[in-house]
Amino acid sequence: MKNIKNKKIPSGFIFFIAVVIGYIIVAFINPSLVLVSFNNFFELLVKIAPILVFVFSLIFLFNLLIKPKTVRKYLGHEKGLSGWVVSILGGIISMGAIYMWYPLLADLRKKGMSDALISTFLYNRSIKVPLLPFLIHYFGFVYTALLTVFMIIFSIINGFLVDKIINKKS
Amino acid sequence: MKISSEKIKKSAIKTWKNFKKIIPVILGVFLLISFLKTAIPKEFYSKLFSGIPFFDSIIGAVLGSISAGHPLTSYIIGGELLDHGISLIAVTAFLLTWVTVGIVQLPAESSILGTKFAIARNIVSFISAIIIAGLVILILPIL
Numbered sequence: 001m002k003n004i005k006n007k008k009i010p011s012g013f014i015f016f017i018a019v020v021i022g023y024i025i026v027a028f029i030n031p032s033l034v035l036v037s038f039n040n041f042f043e044l045l046v047k048i049a050p051i052l053v054f055v056f057s058l059i060f061l062f063n064l065l066i067k068p069k070t071v072r073k074y075l076g077h078e079k080g081l082s083g084w085v086v087s088i089l090g091g092i093i094s095m096g097a098i099y100m101w102y103p104l105l106a107d108l109r110k111k112g113m114s115d116a117l118i119s120t121f122l123y124n125r126s127i128k129v130p131l132l133p134f135l136i137h138y139f140g141f142v143y144t145a146l147l148t149v150f151m152i153i154f155s156i157i158n159g160f161l162v163d164k165i166i167n168k169k170s
Numbered sequence: 171m172k173i174s175s176e177k178i179k180k181s182a183i184k185t186w187k188n189f190k191k192i193i194p195v196i197l198g199v200f201l202l203i204s205f206l207k208t209a210i211p212k213e214f215y216s217k218l219f220s221g222i223p224f225f226d227s228i229i230g231a232v233l234g235s236i237s238a239g240h241p242l243t244s245y246i247i248g249g250e251l252l253d254h255g256i257s258l259i260a261v262t263a264f265l266l267t268w269v270t271v272g273i274v275q276l277p278a279e280s281s282i283l284g285t286k287f288a289i290a291r292n293i294v295s296f297i298s299a300i301i302i303a304g305l306v307i308l309i310l311p312i313l
Binding site: 010012013015016018019020022023026033034036037038039040041044045048052055056059060063064098099102103105106109115118119122123125126128131134135137138139142143146147150151154157158161162165166 | 173177178180181182184185188189191192193194195196197198200201202203204205207208209241242245246248249252258262265266269270272275278279282283286287290291294295298301302305306309310313
């Protein structure tokens with residue numbers, strides 16, 4: 001009983017239920033609007049479902065082959081060019097919510113990891129390899145490749161800039 | 171590299187948990203987008219954006235910064251905005267700030283990594299998003 005009480009309803013599920021309730025309310029006011037919307041919804045779902053299957057297969061592979069421990073092992077211990085490479089690659093392959101990485105990064109900073117490398121790592125976390133098929137589906141391969149390359153380049157520029165700003169102010 | 175059945179099971183469970191977490195969000199976003207697509211005329215979106223690339227990229231970047239959630243959601247919304255005639259520069263800035271600027275995570279980032287760091291990183295990421303969006307639009311037609 002205690003366990004049931006403590007179980008938090010996921011926010012994503014609350015959002016879904018809220019949208020469904022919204023649909024039900026609108027159905028009473030304007031049924032045809034809901035019918036057309038439903039039609040659009042199924043069209044969208046059929047279009048996206050195969051990509052979704054592919055995306056989750058990639059997520060499974062990432063979970064299987066890349067362990068957070070591996071990223072932690074190298075992150076913050078490398079200096080110079082290899083430090084940048086590890087921060088970029090670590091950011092790209094790291095999984096999980098961004099805030100889960102904050103305590104580790106704060107710890108690594110105490111051990112000598114620069115603000116530039118922390119910033120670079122965080123920026124590269126925006127590049128999600130398993131989600132790239134989704135981005136390609138909507139925006140095309142060339143756009144996705146170009147955006148990814150720019151994000152990696154700017155992660156380094158941002159790292160330098162953040163470091164400069166922090167050191168200047170302090 | 172040897173992969174044990176235990177590892178496969180663990181990864182499958184982790185992926186399943188991830189799937190369970192994200193699928194209601196995706197279905198909710200699909201339902202919401204399908205409804206908005208039907209209920210709101212395309213002209214509304216063009217009113218929301220100015221049509222001037224620089225200002226549109228700022229509007230896109232602001233919208234992405236204040237939004238939070240799984241990146242998949244931003245791709246779906248971005249794709250639909252593009253379908254509704256919103257410029258690619260605005261959509262690119264939107265996609266970038268969605269994942270690189272975290273207004274929602276700012277308190278957590280500030281308390282753990284420092285306020286100066288968090289503010290500097292988010293401001294730099296915001297400006298970068300507008301610059302990258304501009305560069306992508308400039309270079310894309312050449313490729």
